[in-house]
Amino acid sequence: MTPVVRLDRIGKRYGRGPWVLRDFTLDVGPGEVVALRGGNGSGKSTALRVAAGVTAPSSGRVERGPSVGYVPERFPTGVGLSAHDYLRHLAAVRGVPVRRELLDDLGFVGDPDAPLATLSKGNAQKVALVQALHATDLLVLDEPWSGLDAAAGAVLVELVAASGAAVVLTDHHGHDVPGMREVVLGSVRAGGVVIELDRVGESFPLISGLEGVSEARAVGGGARVEVRSGYSDGVLAEALRLGCSVRSVRS
Ligand SMILES: Nc1ncnc2c1ncn2[C@@H]1O[C@H](COP(=O)(O)OP(=O)(O)OP(=O)(O)O)[C@@H](O)[C@H]1O
Numbered sequence: 001m002t003p004v005v006r007l008d009r010i011g012k013r014y015g016r017g018p019w020v021l022r023d024f025t026l027d028v029g030p031g032e033v034v035a036l037r038g039g040n041g042s043g044k045s046t047a048l049r050v051a052a053g054v055t056a057p058s059s060g061r062v063e064r065g066p067s068v069g070y071v072p073e074r075f076p077t078g079v080g081l082s083a084h085d086y087l088r089h090l091a092a093v094r095g096v097p098v099r100r101e102l103l104d105d106l107g108f109v110g111d112p113d114a115p116l117a118t119l120s121k122g123n124a125q126k127v128a129l130v131q132a133l134h135a136t137d138l139l140v141l142d143e144p145w146s147g148l149d150a151a152a153g154a155v156l157v158e159l160v161a162a163s164g165a166a167v168v169l170t171d172h173h174g175h176d177v178p179g180m181r182e183v184v185l186g187s188v189r190a191g192g193v194v195i196e197l198d199r200v201g202e203s204f205p206l207i208s209g210l211e212g213v214s215e216a217r218a219v220g221g222g223a224r225v226e227v228r229s230g231y232s233d234g235v236l237a238e239a240l241r242l243g244c245s246v247r248s249v250r251s
Contacts, residue, residue: 003027004065004137004166005051011059012046016208018215020046022228024060026183028138028166033177036170038185044170045073045142047185051168052140065137069165073142075128077116083127084112096134103130105159106152121147133159141169193232195239196247198222203242210235222247 005028012021020043028034036044049055050062052070079086083103091098103112103126110123119127125147132139141160145153153175160167161177200207200223207223208216212231217224222244227235236246 003029003063005168006063007047007051007057007060008062009060010047010050010057010062012043012050012055013058018226019058019213021050021057021185022212022214024185026051026168028168030137030166031164033160033167033169033180035177035180035182036168036185037182042185044185048140048142048168048170051138065166067135067137067165068140069132069135069138070140071128071132071142071144073146075124077119077124080115080117082113082115083108083110083119083123086116086127087131090131091134094134099130099134102133102159103127106130106155107149122149122152126152129156129159133163135163135165137165139163139165139167139169141167143170143172145171145173145175193227193229194248194250195225195227195232195235196222196249197225197239197244198247200239200242200244203239203244206242207235207239207244210238 007024007026010021010024011019013019024047026034036047038044050057052068053064054070081089087098087100106126106129108123108126110119116124116127129144144156148156157175157177199221201221204218204223207213207225212228212235213225214228215226225235232249239246
């Protein structure tokens with residue numbers, strides 16, 4: 001089966017911050033539903049943003065089909081439009097029909113002509129879902145059940161299961177979509193070690209950019225370096241080669 005979305009050894013760091021994702025690979029085929037699992041801060045939303053194309057990976061490659069729907073973790077309701085105008089506008093930009101009937105299916109009971117910012121959280125979330133559900137290739141859903149009542153939640157399970165698109169989602173509430181595959185994102189810090197180095201000096205940027213380093217902080221002339229599980233030997237060897245000395249290694 002040809003995947004609709006392929007994340008190929010994705011790495012992501014925001015600016016010069018720590019690596020949030022390292023070597024993350026994921027293929028999702030049409031009609032497949034994948035739930036990303038992992039603790040807070042393990043990079044789930046980041047992986048979804050990369051999959052949806054709203055943020056670029058720092059390394060690795062992304063391939064995806066052209067028709068993509070994305071529900072962000074926080075729906076930006078401050079656009080000053082009503083639900084109807086917002087859906088009409090996005091549908092026109094994308095050249096797809098407005099699927100207003102989905103608002104009814106999800107039990108939307110807000111005023112569709114009132115500004116989005118005045119809607120309740122659950123009703124705003126239903127608008128966020130409807131604008132995404134047009135997608136035929138890839139649906140990227142970040143906490144899509146957030147704010148939904150039980151009835152709407154059950155409808156969303158059915159919509160996701162029946163979408164036919166590749167679906168990648170996160171869900172802290174454990175909704176069970178039939179056939180859903182789970183992919184666990186390990187924290188880049190889980191199981192790793194903290195290495196304290198002396199005599200780092202100008203080698204700090206090189207040390208902080210080494211493979212497996214999830215966070216590095218300059219401390220005096222040395223550094224405190226957090227290293228993911230399995231990478232400490234390589235980081236230690238490289239640090240020594242760069243002339244640093246090792247003060248401590250702790251798991
Ligand atoms: N725009 C950003 N700029 C800088 N750092 C960011 C940004 N977005 C996320 N991060 C950092 O990336 C890491 C992963 O965050 P992300 O939101 O992807 O995790 P998550 O698994 O979705 O977390 P949660 O379960 O709490 O929603 C965190 O340390 C976070 O602080």
